[in-house]
Amino acid sequence: MCPSSVQKVTKMRNSSNMILLTFFGSTLPDRVHIGPINLRVRRFVSRPLQCFSCYGYGHGKSSCKEASRCGNCSALDSHSEEHCNVAAYCFHCRDANQVRSVG
Template sequence: MVLLTFFGSTLPDHVHIGPINLRSFSCYEYGHGKSSCKEASICGNCSALHSHSEEHCNATAYCFHCRDAHQVRSRQCPRYRLEQDILQLTNRQFISLGSARRELMYRQKDGTCATFYASLAAR
């Protein structure tokens, strides 16, 4: 498992690691790589299904993860922050993604974690 950190306010469409070019974010679900994802493609700006590409989108930005007015790949999204915390916990404690997710949800329920996890735990 690898934890990648990016600068800027949006995540890239692809990442180059040596000779490897990783493409991602066809459906914008966390943990889904473009090459293995079977989900429908969506626009990274407005979250519309199959209708257009992000480059040609003139619609208002909308994130289907948190239902807020920003692009799906925004680093300001509470869901992005949650996923980053899950990955960091996974790497720090050498545990599975599922175990890290359960641990963070338990901490949120117990009141020892940031409050923005509350709205995501119900999904």
């Protein structure tokens, strides 16, 4: 039922309405018809692995060896996000948003 341009179909974890289609080649179609369903195609960009202790990248909380940070204001070892009453600040982008925010 899939078009010949689709190499692989994968159901996304933790999502009831998303599937990941892997295509042959590097050009993505705008839409894909699978049986009677007409699907819009968008490029998938996964988020990098981020630690929820130090908020660094490339490792998880269980293997973290760095000092912990507040997820709201980026302060080191002082308090948790739940007890933070300071304005949000991200040490990665140096902007007024939480450390784990997308943008």
